[in-house]
Amino acid sequence: MTETDVVVVGAGLAGLTAAAELQARGRKQLVLEADDRIGGRTAGHRVAGQLLDLGGAYTGDLHTEVRALAARLDIPMQPTEAPGSALFDLRGRVTRADSGIAAYSALAVGNLLELLEELSADVDPEAPGAHPNAAELDRLTVADWAGQQLTHPDARLFADLLVGEMLATDATELSMLHLLFYLRSGGGAHFLTAFSGGAQQDRFVGGAHALCDRLAPSLAEPPRLRTLVTQIRTDLRGHLVVQGPGFAVECAHAVIAVPPGPAARIAIGPAGTGPGASRPSRSRSRGGAVKLHIVYDRPFWADAGLSGWVTADRGPVRYVTDDSAGRDGLGVLVAFLTGSCAAAYAAQPPARRRADVLGSLSRWFGAAAERTLAYVETDWRSQPFVEGCYAAVPQRGWWAEAGTTAFAGRPAGERIRWAGTEQSPAFYGHLEGAVRSGLDAARSLLDTDQGQG
Ligand SMILES: Cc1cc2nc3c(=O)[nH]c(=O)nc-3n(C[C@H](O)[C@H](O)[C@H](O)COP(=O)(O)OP(=O)(O)OC[C@H]3O[C@@H](n4cnc5c(N)ncnc54)[C@H](O)[C@@H]3O)c2cc1C
Structure with missing residues (x-):
């Protein structure tokens, strides 16, 4: 049997961050990864000499730990801002942001964002279930809440778009408490939705996978x-044994850095591993995204003064961003298909899927959208070791039931630590949350170890 100080389960950003931190502090570590590659929800794919981010990509100024890590690893940032007008395809009509015909009422949307900021300020990101109305807010879907609380149809529409864009699920599925937690955890609605000055301000040169x-x-x-x-x-x-088909590793400590779905399938026991081991797992995510890269020889939409950004209220594609900046003149559109739109798209045969997407892009950008260099499709819903894209979405009622113990894997004194973006009260679901959770797990484990030594 192999022996080591700490076994880290999962070679995503959280697991690798934890392993590097443990090693830097003198611990022997071994990372075990189920897949045939490292990186988890970050993945790179090269097209015409450019590395595309198939998974996690964007970052903003509040993401201090992942940006510090990138700086240490000598990975520069590329601003994502694309000049030009955004398009809105809402209620059957395509409008440009500069056309003078507002896509939706700025006042209604502004009021909604303010209301969400206010409501989320009352959610403790360390214990969302401790909110005085936790049970009620966790029972309500965002769609229910919007139907009850929002009178302006544009505010209701925006709430729906916000959920799809930020959480890759449907407003009819998502718990209102999870939305409020997610906003609080991620730095607020304004930061989360913005490119310049927000969470999508930059991407990592060479891809987030380079981390x-x-x-x-x-x-x-x-x-x-x-x-x-x-x-x-x-x-x-009294040693821990981490095992699977055909292998076993003995260790003093373990860090489990895998998403909640796969984590729930790791049997932990018998008793003796401590209460941290019985960490409640989140139920299977109902959301999920398909991320598409549609590559062209140049960003031809800029000729018409367009930024390449689109928001649409029906599928298959609901969100498009321009990923061409810093790509040697190549034109790259990234399209996100989320929630039920992603499921409906994935159920179609490949030729139909592509035709539908290029049909939408032609409607927005003209016939040149059909002349692609590459069409790269990544369906994160079908990845066996993830089950949560962009991050796990707990079933309604989960936070309320977990109460103050939702992040109970973190206290010192246990031999098993939990990491992964879903274990981070700060920037849950983001690369930043993954890095923070890895650092937290490694440091608290080392503190415990020293305390006992
Ligand atoms: C399409 C998409 C777009 C995204 N966009 C952004 C973005 O722009 N900005 C941002 O900040 N975040 C984004 N995210 C989220 C971000 O990518 C994730 O938060 C982050 O990568 C999660 O890292 P992690 O280490 O916590 O988990 P993971 O990356 O999921 O790593 C977990 C690892 O554990 C392995 N594993 C699972 N089960 C086992 C087992 N039993 N034994 C051994 N190994 C196991 C998995 O194979 C995986 O490698 C996006 C995600 C996706 C999918």
Whole structure:
């Protein structure tokens, strides 16, 4: 049996951050990864010499830890801002942001954002379930809440668009408490929805995956791929044994850095591993996204003064952004299909899927949208070791039931630590949350270790 100080389960950004931190503080670590690659919800794909982000990509100034990590790893930032007018395809009509015909009432949307900021300020990100109205807010869907509280149809429409764009699920599925928690955790509605000055301000040159690609080689022991962890138990000598089909590793501590769905399938026991081991897992996500990259020889939409950004109220594509900045003249549109739109799209045969998407792009940008260099489709809903895209969306009622114990995997004193973006009260669901959770897990484990030593 292999032996090490700490086993880290999962070679996503959280697991690799934890492993690097443990190693920097003198601990022997071993990362076990189920997939045949590292990176988890970050992944790179090269087209015409450019690395595209198939998964997580964008970052903003509030994301201090992931940006500090990028700086240490010598990964520069590329601003994403694309000049020009955005398009809105709402209620059957396409309008330009500068056309003088407002896509929706600025006042109604502004009031909605203010109301959401106000309501989310009352949610403690460390314990959303401790909110005085937790049970009620966690039972209501965002669509229910909007129907009851918002009188202006544009505010209701915007609430629906916001949920799809930010959480890749439908307003008819998402708990209102989760939305408020997510806004609070992520720096507020204004930051989360903005490009310049917001969470989508920059991307990492070479892709967010480069963070993982550069962390892994710095580890003394390279991550072991195709190594699915199915059980963590305590042996007769009191050591932890992390095991799966055909392997077992003995260790003093373990960090489980996998999303809640796969984490729930790791059997932990028998008793003796401590209460941290019985961390409640979140139910399977109902959301999920398909991310598309449609690549052209140049950003031809700029000729018409367009930024490449589109918001639409019906599928298949509901959100398009321009990812061409800093790509040597290549034109790259990124389209997000979320929630039920993603499910409906994925159910179609491939030729139909592509025709539908290019049909939408032609409607917005003209016939040149049909002349693609590449069409890259990434369906995160079908990834076996993720189950949560962009992040896990807890079932309604989960936060209220968890009460103050939602982030209970964090207290010191346990031999198993939980990491991963869904374990972070700050920037839950983001690359930043992944890095923070990895650092937290490693540091609290080291503190416990020192306390006991
Ligand atoms: C399409 C998409 C777009 C996104 N956009 C952004 C964005 O623009 N900005 C942003 O900040 N965030 C974004 N995100 C979210 C961001 O990518 C994630 O928050 C982050 O990558 C999660 O990292 P993690 O380490 O917590 O989890 P993961 O990356 O999921 O890593 C977990 C790892 O554990 C492995 N694993 C699972 N089960 C087991 C097991 N039993 N044994 C061993 N290994 C196991 C998995 O294979 C995986 O490698 C996006 C995500 C997606 C999918």
